[in-house]
Amino acid sequence: MKDYLLKAITKDGLFRAYAINATNTVAEAQKRHQTTNASSSALGRTIVASLMLSASILEAGQSMTIRIYGKGPVGLILVDANANGDVKGFVQNPQVELPTNDANEVDVGKAVGKDGFMQVIKNLSSDRQPYTSNVHLASGQIGDDFTYYLKQSEQIPSALDVSVLVNANDTIGAAGGYLIQKMPGATDKQVAKVEQRIKKAPKITQLLSEDDQPEKVIDYVFGRENLNYLQKMPVQFKCSCSKKNFGRDIAGLNPKQIKTMIDQDHGASVVCSFCGNRYKYSEDDLKDLLVLSENRIKKNNR
Template sequence: MKDYLVKALAYGGYVRAYAVNATETVSEAQRRHGTWHTASAALGRSLVGGLLLGATLKGEDTLTVKIQGDGPAGAIIVDSNAKGDVKGYIQNPKVSLPLNEKGKLDVRGAVGTNGVFTVIKDLGLKEPFSGQTPIVSGELGEDFTYYLAISEQIPSAVGLSVLVNPDETIKTAGGFMLQVMPGASDEVIAGLEERLKNLPNVSSLLEEGKTPEDILDIIFEGDSIMILEDAPVRFHCECSKEKFSTAIITLGTSEIQAMIEEDHGAEAVCSFCGNKYHFDEDELQGLIDEITGDKK
């Protein structure tokens, strides 16, 4: 099944609903970063959350989610956009903890329960919008939910789920986001809360072959939903050797000269996707010439 995200309306437009299958997207991140199972679940949930938040953007808008907890996973950084692209990395990919008391992957143990959850949105304005809330759970679904309620003042429910195979590969990954619009009745809100209590994990539903549309049908239990659109999602990084050249130039001539004399070259590695770019001595000298204006 291809990865894609569905946007819908329910209860006559009073609830915006999103659901996504991101299995291959999270698999790509796991392969690139070599994450162990608890880190895979933490990074995977963050990527799914990033896709869901990205689905609320328009045009060329982008956002960054930074999860900086006190657990062994360290920081998790995710970038997403309105086109369904997402990329991300986890500071310590080799985190493998015992299962929690519910027999599930201990994402809270990996992320930690103290720290900061930050979302930075670049909406094409002079200044990016930045919202920050404390980490309230470490399970991440609740943390995305709390951020939306406090920072964006949108009553929401976010479910994020990743199943990892015994060989560390990703079995399924996906999630949903519900946003209650102004004017929704107390009955609507109470009904939704009750249904979500009994909702199986999205990754288990995906394992059964359910689609994002099926997941919304299960959440709304047959109430009519209006599908607005579906769109592909993917792990995608736009890094390039040219971009790293620009970054190296900012180090200045003495730093680049040291790379030539001490290391006889340089290797740049993209944090988001793991791609490596090698610069030999001649290429580094070319960057120095660019700085000094000595274009041979």
């Protein structure tokens, strides 16, 4: 089945809800970065949560970068997502392994650590500076951290849960989650009722391990008949890197550095941190880039 993100609103307009199945997306990240269980869970949860966050606060054409650093063994987690359902990301230490519990999950909080921050950089339009905000990590479990961010930085009271199941052979069994947000006008009593229903709802881990759909949670919380499903959007792992783009980076270097690549290394290769794709530059490629670099310097000196 293809990965998707569902957007819904309650018929009274007081709550918004999102559910996501991102199993293939997280599996693609796992394959590209060869991550093992703790790193897969930490990166996978961040990917799932970032897709929901983007869908809930960005508009078409906008994107965001999320950095999570909690001083735990996985190190920095960096994810880029946009409002169209595209996501890419990596984790600094891809091969961290931790024991799993009965639900077949690792302690992600331990893997990420919580002595650190979550940073969100929103690219809202090409003619505006990116908007950056930082919050402390709540628990390093990722779901809690995104919930805390939404409350602190976006002033949107939310409940967000994400889960990634990793098989014994390190492949991804399932990945998904949900996000519920209070809209203006919802009373404390209505919020309390929703909170109670969330507590009793089927667990994401359980749904995913039974190969069931994450939207079951929001159907349970509000009742299917009280929800309007607005949109089903495909989500996917997608990196926009190219040989041309990295070539531009090389041309941005000092001509001396490019000459060294030509004379000593007889070529260069660049690996994209986000997707792991490798691009090779021959001596001839580099000579073309050297001309660009020299022209740039000349122009600047004029």
